[in-house]
Structure formats: C-alpha cells, structure tokens
Amino acid sequence: MATPHKYLTSFTRSTLSSLFQPVRPNASSVLPFLYPVQQQARDLRTSSKSKGKDASARAKKKKRTFRQYDMKDAVQFSLCDAMRYIRAFEAGREPTTVKYEVHLKLRTKKDGPVIRNQLRLPHAVQTGTRVCVIAAPGSRAAKDAAAAGADIVGEQDVFEQIKAGNIEFEACICHSASLQNLNKAGLGRVLGPRGLMPSTKLGTVVDNVGIAVKNMRAGSVYKERAGVIRIPIGQLRFSPEELRANLRTFIGQVKKDAAALTDQVSKEVGEVVLSSTNAPGFSLNGDCKSEDSPPAYALTGR
Structure with a gap:
C-alpha cells in the first residue's frame, strides 16, 4: 500500500505547475x-x-415578383353582390359624386416596363375634367380644341400662367407643332410631378386635337404602380349592365397593353377588386349575379 505523501507530492506538483503556467x-x-x-x-x-x-x-x-395570394381560399363576390355591399357603405351620399373604383392586381415582376395608357369607357365616369391645350392662338388646332370643349387654349400666355402657379386643369394636351415651344418653356419641373406634362407615350402629344380633347373629357388615364392598376370605373348611380360594360372594356384593354410589351415581360391579371370612395374592396369572381343577388333596378340610381 502506497503512502499518502506520495500522492500528495504528485498532486502538489501538478497544481503548482498549472498555477505558474503563463495564461494567454x-x-x-x-x-x-x-x-x-x-x-x-x-x-x-x-x-x-x-x-x-x-x-x-x-x-x-x-x-x-410582387406577393400573390391563392385565390382558391379567397372570399369572392359576384358583381351585383359587391355593388349591393358597396352601396350600403355609401348610403346617404350623392350617387353622382361617389365613384366605383377597380383595382387590377397583376402577376408581374418588380422590374421592367409598366402598363400606362388612356381609355375611353363606354359609359363616361367623369365628364367635368378641365382640359388645357397647348396650341398656337388662331391656328386650326386651337379652333378645334375650343370647339371640342377645351377649357384653356394657347401657348405663351398659358406658359406664363403655369409658371406663376395657376394650374387650373386636370389634363394637358399639346399639338405636335407646339411641342418644341413647350420644351423651350421648361415646364417639365412644374407639370411633371403632377402628371400633367404632355408626352408622346401617354398620347397627349397629338395632331388631331379635337378628338383628343373629347377622349380626355370622357376618358380615363391609368398607370401600373407596384403591380396594381387603379381607375374610377363608374358612378354609384350606374346600373350593373353599365358597370359590367366598363369593366369588360377596361380589362380587355389592359390585356392588350400587356400583350404589346416585349416577350421577356409577362403580365397577367391575377385579381379584380371593386371598391368605392368610402367602401372597402370586394374581390370579384367573374360572375355578374348570384342566386341571392338583388334585382338590377335596386342597384341603379339612388
């Protein structure tokens, strides 16, 4: 049997060596x-x-790509049912001032070209649009613009009013012969942020000013933003047939715009949402009526 001091000696040496070993x-x-x-x-x-x-x-x-939802699990409504609920939200408001609005949600990439165009619907939504026409005073274009109902017509005097901040119009059209004078005036900084600068892409630089003014007063300009296109589609007093005709025309035009883009860009209509000035949105299922839909006369006028 080993003596205790033998183990104590080995233990003491190992302990002391660990204590005096340099530590990093x-x-x-x-x-x-x-x-x-x-x-x-x-x-x-x-x-x-x-x-x-x-x-x-x-x-x-x-x-x-923008976020997409599975429409199989979504609660969707027929056009007449959506109109019934929207009219309930807008109860007591003037039907000529409240607008139905449609939101087209597209299946598209975040980068690439966007859809932008102007459309004249079968049933005009807003006929009180104030239109300004840039055309030389006394020219044939100026006379056609005034005959078509343009509110402001001219060149230099109109330029001075815009520079002074007197912009009393919601749309601006420029005759092709006056485009050079418009560019020299340098109004892009004023009209550009407001979306009023005439452009060939937008179809607001034209030769036939009279037709353009008529289309502008009864038409709608739309542009894709974040994969959604939104425009007023009808007044609250519209019947289901009138609203359906406007919806079909608008969706058909958007599909044509998407097909006209390059082959490398794919855009498809993923969802159609109907709302109004003060009501929430209702996703449409593509049907006009359901078994529980009210009659058409109950959804028309007041």
Whole structure:
C-alpha cells in the first residue's frame, strides 16, 4: 500500500505547475486600449466580410415578383353582390359624386416596363375634367380644341400662367407643332410631378386635337404602380349592365397593353377588386349575379 505523501507530492506538483503556467488572455476580455492594434484590424476585416456576406444573402432572398395570394381560399363576390355591399357603405351620399373604383392586381415582376395608357369607357365616369391645350392662338388646332370643349387654349400666355402657379386643369394636351415651344418653356419641373406634362407615350402629344380633347373629357388615364392598376370605373348611380360594360372594356384593354410589351415581360391579371370612395374592396369572381343577388333596378340610381 502506497503512502499518502506520495500522492500528495504528485498532486502538489501538478497544481503548482498549472498555477505558474503563463495564461494567454482572451482578446474579448481585454480592454480596447490594451488590445493590439493589428488584432483589432484583423477582427474588423473579418466582421466586415461576414456582414457583407449576410447583406448579399439577404439581397438574394428578396423576391423579384410582387406577393400573390391563392385565390382558391379567397372570399369572392359576384358583381351585383359587391355593388349591393358597396352601396350600403355609401348610403346617404350623392350617387353622382361617389365613384366605383377597380383595382387590377397583376402577376408581374418588380422590374421592367409598366402598363400606362388612356381609355375611353363606354359609359363616361367623369365628364367635368378641365382640359388645357397647348396650341398656337388662331391656328386650326386651337379652333378645334375650343370647339371640342377645351377649357384653356394657347401657348405663351398659358406658359406664363403655369409658371406663376395657376394650374387650373386636370389634363394637358399639346399639338405636335407646339411641342418644341413647350420644351423651350421648361415646364417639365412644374407639370411633371403632377402628371400633367404632355408626352408622346401617354398620347397627349397629338395632331388631331379635337378628338383628343373629347377622349380626355370622357376618358380615363391609368398607370401600373407596384403591380396594381387603379381607375374610377363608374358612378354609384350606374346600373350593373353599365358597370359590367366598363369593366369588360377596361380589362380587355389592359390585356392588350400587356400583350404589346416585349416577350421577356409577362403580365397577367391575377385579381379584380371593386371598391368605392368610402367602401372597402370586394374581390370579384367573374360572375355578374348570384342566386341571392338583388334585382338590377335596386342597384341603379339612388
């Protein structure tokens, strides 16, 4: 049997050796001003690389398309049922001032060209649009614009009013012969943010001013924003047949606009939502009536 002092001697040696062995401090436990400068730079480069990798990973995870919902589980309504609920929300309001609005949600990518156009609906929604026509005074275009119902017609005098901030119109059309004078006036900074600057793409720089004014007064301008196209589609007094005719015309035109884009861009109508000035939106299922829909005369006028 071994004597106790033999084990105590080995234990004491191992303990003392561990106590007097040099200890390397952890870099994280040392105060910053005692931390070697080279080690700080090395850690900084490592952390910046890791942050860069995380940022690139997050960028890759970003979706290139707008969020889409499964319409199989959505609660949808026929046109007449949606009109009935919307009219209940708008009870007591003037039917000629409240507007039905339609929202077309598209299946499309976030980048690429957008749909923008002008459309004259079968049943005019807003006939009180004030139209300004840029045309030389006394010219044939100016006379046609005045005959078609343009509210403001002219060139230099109109330019001065716009520069002074007197913009009393909701739409602006320019005759092709006056486009150069319009560009020289430098009104893009004033009319551009308001969406009133005439443009060939928008169809507001034309040769036949009379037809353009008539279409503008009874038409609607629409533009895709964040994968959604939204325009007024009818007045609250409209009958289901009138509203359905406007909806069909608008959806058909949007499909034509999508087909006219390049082959590399795919745009499809994913959902049609009907709302109004003060009512929430109701997703439409494509049917005009259901078994519980009220008669058409109950949804027309007041």
